Amino acid sequence: MTSLQKPIDQYLNHLASQRGLSPITIKNYQRNLAEFVTLIAGKKLTNWSELESDHVRLMVKQLNQKGIKARSIATKLSALRSFLTHLVQNEVLTFNPAKGIAAPKLDKPLPKNISVDEVFQLLDIDDQDPLSLRDQAMMELMYSSGLRLSELVGINLKDIKLREKEIMVLGKGSKQRLLPITKRAVNSIGAWLKVRPEFCEAGETALFTSKLKQRISVRNVQARMEKWGLQQNLPSHLNPHKLRHSFATHMLESSGNLRAVQTLLGHADLSTTQVYTHLDFQHLAEVYDKAHPRSKRKK
Numbered sequence: 001m002t003s004l005q006k007p008i009d010q011y012l013n014h015l016a017s018q019r020g021l022s023p024i025t026i027k028n029y030q031r032n033l034a035e036f037v038t039l040i041a042g043k044k045l046t047n048w049s050e051l052e053s054d055h056v057r058l059m060v061k062q063l064n065q066k067g068i069k070a071r072s073i074a075t076k077l078s079a080l081r082s083f084l085t086h087l088v089q090n091e092v093l094t095f096n097p098a099k100g101i102a103a104p105k106l107d108k109p110l111p112k113n114i115s116v117d118e119v120f121q122l123l124d125i126d127d128q129d130p131l132s133l134r135d136q137a138m139m140e141l142m143y144s145s146g147l148r149l150s151e152l153v154g155i156n157l158k159d160i161k162l163r164e165k166e167i168m169v170l171g172k173g174s175k176q177r178l179l180p181i182t183k184r185a186v187n188s189i190g191a192w193l194k195v196r197p198e199f200c201e202a203g204e205t206a207l208f209t210s211k212l213k214q215r216i217s218v219r220n221v222q223a224r225m226e227k228w229g230l231q232q233n234l235p236s237h238l239n240p241h242k243l244r245h246s247f248a249t250h251m252l253e254s255s256g257n258l259r260a261v262q263t264l265l266g267h268a269d270l271s272t273t274q275v276y277t278h279l280d281f282q283h284l285a286e287v288y289d290k291a292h293p294r295s296k297r298k299k
Contacts, residue, residue, distance in 0.1 A: 004040075008033050011086050032079035040062075043072045048087055053097045056080070064104050074103035077193050113246035114234060119143060123184075130195040131211075135224050137185070137192040138208055138216075141167070142240060144185035146247035146265050148172075149240040153216055155207040171266040179264060182270050248273070256291070 012030055015021045021029075039059045045051060056077075063073045075076055081098040081201045088096050114122070123143070125136045151169040165181050181189075189207075199209045206215035221240060229238025244265075252261050262273040 003044065004037055007048055007087060007092065008083065009039070011083050014086065028075075029079050029083070032076040033083055033254040035063075035076060036080050048084070049093055051097050053083075053101060056098045056101050056294075060101065060103060064259065070104040077103050112238065112242070113249040114238070114242060116250055118234055119243075119250075122228065122234060122238070123230070126230075127229060129196055133188070133192045133195055134199070134208060135228060137188040138221060139225065139228065139243060140182060140185040140188040142243040143247050144182040145169070146244050146251070147179075148244060148266075149218055149221060151266075152240070153206075153208065153218055153221060156205045157207055158205070160189065160207060162190060162272065169266075173268075177263070177266050194276065 007213050008030070009163075011033075012026055015026050015029060017024075036059055037060055040051070040055055043055060047056075060073060060077060063076065064070075066295075068076075077098065081096065084093060084096045084098050087093040115144065121141060123136065125132060127133075127136075138152060141155075142149075145167060147169060148171065151171055154170055155167065160181075161167070165183065165186055167179050167181050168176055170176055170181060192208075196209065200206070200210060204214070208216045208221075210216045210220055224236050225240055248261055248265055251264065252258065255261070257275060258270065262270050265273060266272045
């Protein structure tokens, strides 16, 4: 494997002398490239010019099968891609066989929810400024019904029935669902509706509008919620999805009813709800002990 290792050693020297990378970074490049050399050992390649895109795809597949995390595979593939680019620049290769080959799809980390106490802290707003009334109504409604951000900004006046404490939202796939809303949300929306005429033209259908006198935008909602998270001294960054995630978590922890939470969230697949929420095992065990027929009876 000397013919494969020599170009790697030259590349590592280049990283140190020409690019001035730290010894730790160079050590990481060395380790990642050494792993690829080990993986292609069975291909009996005599030099890097014999490496093909299929070889790279196979190596990525092998790393995945070994249980290497997607993010680590992406890092290793990036190191190989950079090394091969260096060989192309030095005319050792005519093309980069790793170019365009993607690592396994990275799992999107779920946002952490905020606690019930932090939700109350966030929504404890004693401000009669019209925009504050609007923002409180939006946040109360999102947490009340677990709305997606797109669902929130898409709500029209005709969609909400305060007396019945109901709201109709348009979710993914243009699917409508009828949702209950809390009394606190009803009161907050009622307060907003009293000042809403200041922020819209006659005939405007949107429930939530902006200073531009038109339907509020997604970016505006995100910015306002971030502002309130800071103003109310939350310990972590606030975004709309975090309120939806908190709703799902708190509802599931309180009820243990996964199917009901699935319906409220508008998930077509139950597995989506299972991934979306994160009950700890202790709570699951408590729900199990209370609910399972064979668990409730004494021996």
